Amino acid sequence: MKHSHALALATLVFLFTGVALGPVRRWWRNREVVEIRARMPERGGFSPKALTVPAGTPVRLRLVSDDVVHGFAIGGQDAPVVDLYPGKPVEVTLTFDRPGTYTFYCTRWCGPNHWRMRGTITVEGPTTPEPTSPPPLYVQLGLDIDAPHEATVVPQERPRAFRGQRWASRIPPEMQTVEYVRTHAPEEVWLTLRALPATADLDDQQVWDLVAYLWRQATSREALAEGARLYAQQCAACHGEAGQGDGPFAPQQVTMPDFTDPAWSFGASPALWQGKVLRGGMGTTMPSWGLIFTEEQTWAVVDYLWTFSMDLEPGFPSTVP
Amino acid sequence: MRNFGEWRWGIGLVVAVLVLGLPVPQPQAKPQERVFRVTARQFAFEPPVLQVNPGDRVVIELRSSDVVHGLYVEGYDVEAVAEPGQPDRIVFVADRPGTYRLRCSVTCGDLHPFMGGKLRVGRNPWLWKGAALALWGVTLALFAARPRTREGGR
Numbered sequence: 001m002k003h004s005h006a007l008a009l010a011t012l013v014f015l016f017t018g019v020a021l022g023p024v025r026r027w028w029r030n031r032e033v034v035e036i037r038a039r040m041p042e043r044g045g046f047s048p049k050a051l052t053v054p055a056g057t058p059v060r061l062r063l064v065s066d067d068v069v070h071g072f073a074i075g076g077q078d079a080p081v082v083d084l085y086p087g088k089p090v091e092v093t094l095t096f097d098r099p100g101t102y103t104f105y106c107t108r109w110c111g112p113n114h115w116r117m118r119g120t121i122t123v124e125g126p127t128t129p130e131p132t133s134p135p136p137l138y139v140q141l142g143l144d145i146d147a148p149h150e151a152t153v154v155p156q157e158r159p160r161a162f163r164g165q166r167w168a169s170r171i172p173p174e175m176q177t178v179e180y181v182r183t184h185a186p187e188e189v190w191l192t193l194r195a196l197p198a199t200a201d202l203d204d205q206q207v208w209d210l211v212a213y214l215w216r217q218a219t220s221r222e223a224l225a226e227g228a229r230l231y232a233q234q235c236a237a238c239h240g241e242a243g244q245g246d247g248p249f250a251p252q253q254v255t256m257p258d259f260t261d262p263a264w265s266f267g268a269s270p271a272l273w274q275g276k277v278l279r280g281g282m283g284t285t286m287p288s289w290g291l292i293f294t295e296e297q298t299w300a301v302v303d304y305l306w307t308f309s310m311d312l313e314p315g316f317p318s319t320v321p
Numbered sequence: 322m323r324n325f326g327e328w329r330w331g332i333g334l335v336v337a338v339l340v341l342g343l344p345v346p347q348p349q350a351k352p353q354e355r356v357f358r359v360t361a362r363q364f365a366f367e368p369p370v371l372q373v374n375p376g377d378r379v380v381i382e383l384r385s386s387d388v389v390h391g392l393y394v395e396g397y398d399v400e401a402v403a404e405p406g407q408p409d410r411i412v413f414v415a416d417r418p419g420t421y422r423l424r425c426s427v428t429c430g431d432l433h434p435f436m437g438g439k440l441r442v443g444r445n446p447w448l449w450k451g452a453a454l455a456l457w458g459v460t461l462a463l464f465a466a467r468p469r470t471r472e473g474g475r
Contacts, residue, residue, distance in 0.1 A: 040430075068428045069389055086428050109389045109404045111430075236406025248386040248405045 033091070035062045038070040038084055038106065041113035046104070048119070055099045055125030064089045071107025074121070075292035081107050099125035103291040109237060112249065115287045136290075138275030141183060145275040146282065151187040151267035155208040159186075160311040163206070164213030170198040171210060181218035182274075182299075186211050186266040186310075212310040218270075219303035221313055223296075227304025228318045230297055234289070243308035243317065254284045259308035266309070273302045333461045340453045345446040347418055352376035359383050361390035361403060363429060364436040375418045375443040384408045391426030394440055400426055418443040 037047050043066075053059045063072050065084040073081040074094070082090050096102065106117035138145055171193065174180065181189075193199050193207050202210070232241070238256070240246040245256025257264050277298050280288035289298065307316040355377050360367045361384070373379055383392045383401040391402045396417065401409040423438035 065428075068430055068433070109385070109387075111388055114388070232407045233404075237404070238406075241406055241408070 030062075033060045033062045035064060036072075036119075038063065038065045038072070038110075038117075040067055040111040041106075041117045042111060043067065045117040046106075046119040050120050050122065052122045052124060053096065055096055055123045058093050058095045061092050061094065062089055063092065068110050069108050070110050070117070073105060073107050075103040075105060076294050077102070083108065096121070096123040099123045105292055107233075115285070118291075133295075136275060136278055137182060137271040138278075141271055143269075143272050143275060145272055145279065149185070149264075149267040149272065151185070151263050151265070153187055153190060154262040154266060156205055158309065158311055159205075159208040159212035161209070161212040161216035161313070162311070164209035164211070164216075167199070167202060167206065167210055168213055170196070170202070171214065172196070172198075175214065176217060178218045181214055182270040185269045185272075186215070188269075189214060190266075212312060215306055215310060216312045219299075219312065223300045223303050224307065224313055224316050226297065227300035227302070228316060230293070230301050231304050232318075235301070238285075243305070251285050259305055262309050265306070270299075270302050270306075273305060274298050277301055329461075333457075336457055337454060340457060341450055345418070345444055345449045347375050347443040350374045352378065352414075354378040354380060356380040356382065359392060359438075360386055361392065361425065361436075362386045363388065364425070364432040366392065366423060366425075366436070366438040369423075369438040370441060371423075371439070372441045373415045373443075375415060377415050377442075378412065379415050379440075380410060380412050382408055382410045388429050389427050390429050390436075391424075393424045393426035394421055395424065396421040397440075402427055415440070415442040418446055420445045420448070 034051060034053075036051075039045060039047070051059075063082060063084050065086045065088075067086060069086070070084040071081055072084055072090075072092075073079065079092075079094060082092060084090060100123055102121045102123065104119050104121060106114055108114070110117065134140065175189070175192070184192075189211050190207055193210055194204070199207055199210070231239075236247055237249045238245075238247045238251070239259065240250070240256075243259035245258050250256045259265060276282065276286070277293070278288065278290035280286040280290075289301075293301065303312075304316065306312060352374065355371075355373050357368070357371050357380065359371075359381055371379070371381070381392065381394075381401060383390070383403040385403040385405050385408075387405065389402065389404045391400055392411075393400045394411075394413070396419065397413055397415070399411045399413050401411045403409045419442055421440045421442070423440055425433055425436035427433075429436065
């Protein structure tokens with residue numbers, strides 16, 4: 001009798017251990033997995049919104065959508081963009097080598113406030129070797145990016161880079177640099193070129209074509225293509241596919257800029273536009289892209305924006321696929 | 322009358338099978354390209370019904386006016402996905418007559434399962450066949466299925 005009691009007890013203990021082992025094993029396996037749940041921004045966005053991870057060690061993230069389709073990407077990183085479908089959790093493993101703060105953001109238009117859906121990952125390390133990147137160009141130049149920048153002289157028709165190429169030798173070499181173009185507004189460049197004796201025999205429109213030629217020289221086909229892709233993904237919902245500020249999410253309370261309007265475009269330098277992209281704000285719902293785009297990406301977007309007001313390259317601005 | 326009485330159910334069945342098997346005449350219009358600019362919003366397509374003739378080349382340009390939406394054509398197995406500012410287009414030849422459901426294929430919100438539309442290719446054969454079958458059934462009921470007891474049976 002005693003023997004059978006002990007046997008029954010042993011069997012019970014064995015069974016309960018077995019039953020309990022499953023959850024314990026699962027907990028042990030997933031103890032290092034950080035779960036990030038994604039909801040529409042009206043319902044809270046990402047949760048948690050802030051993570052702290054050590055540098056150099058792989059971080060396992062489990063991404064779950066609780067309502068609609070969301071996306072997950074990390075600003076300034078080459079890590080692939082992940083689509084999050086409800087009911088299909090995704091696991092990603094990320095390793096951050098450099099300490100600092102990284103921004104993760106939603107990549108699919110999940111709701112009217114989609115662009116607010118962001119979070120941060122703070123990477124802590126033993127040392128903090130801050131990479132000393134120079135401040136953005138608009139800060140170096142001390143530009144007030146909120147000041148009005150209406151152009152006083154505008155061309156009769158769209159400036160065309162391929163026409164300007166014919167008289168390219170008239171442009172002084174010091175103007176034919178990327179730095180010069182990025183720090184000057186088309187209007188200033190036109191006034192400078194117009195005042196040169198070398199352009200005395202050209203009419204006003206031909207000088208505008210020279211401006212477009214300079215702008216084309218300061219970019220590349222690849223940059224324009226990347227800019228077009230980013231513009232469609234991130235900007236067109238408000239600024240419109242054709243850059244006229246008529247996208248479905250354009251805020252009703254503010255006057256949206258019309259990138260095709262030379263009076264608005266030609267009074268500002270690329271540096272000023274980059275400042276607007278980097279910082280955002282402007283008292284509107286314009287998000288700040290400095291945390292998300294890389295330096296090259298911001299310039300690609302700015303280069304692409306000029307194609308709304310000038311003919312720089314055939315095929316740009318790109319419209320419906 | 323006696324023979325018809327013996328075979329009436331058999332004849333009824335044969336005619337019913339014929340009705341189901343015969344092709345429904347389709348409009349014999351020359352195939353052409355039809356472009357639809359469909360706007361998707363929460364939770365509807367505009368226009369909700371697309372009507373084409375069999376053999377037409379169908380171009381659907383999908384635009385979204387709020388969040389990410391998809392347009393999936395059942396039966397043709399083609400899909401477009403559009404985000405605001407990023408339209409998409411699908412091209413296919415509507416070579417199968419019938420009415421096919423359009424569904425939003427991207428979970429876009431709470432009422433996403435109810436977001437749909439229709440693609441009508443020519444006449445819907447099953448609707449016409451069903452109507453003909455119903456008519457035949459009524460005819461059969463009125464003229465063939467008379468009660469036996471009347472006039473002392475057959």
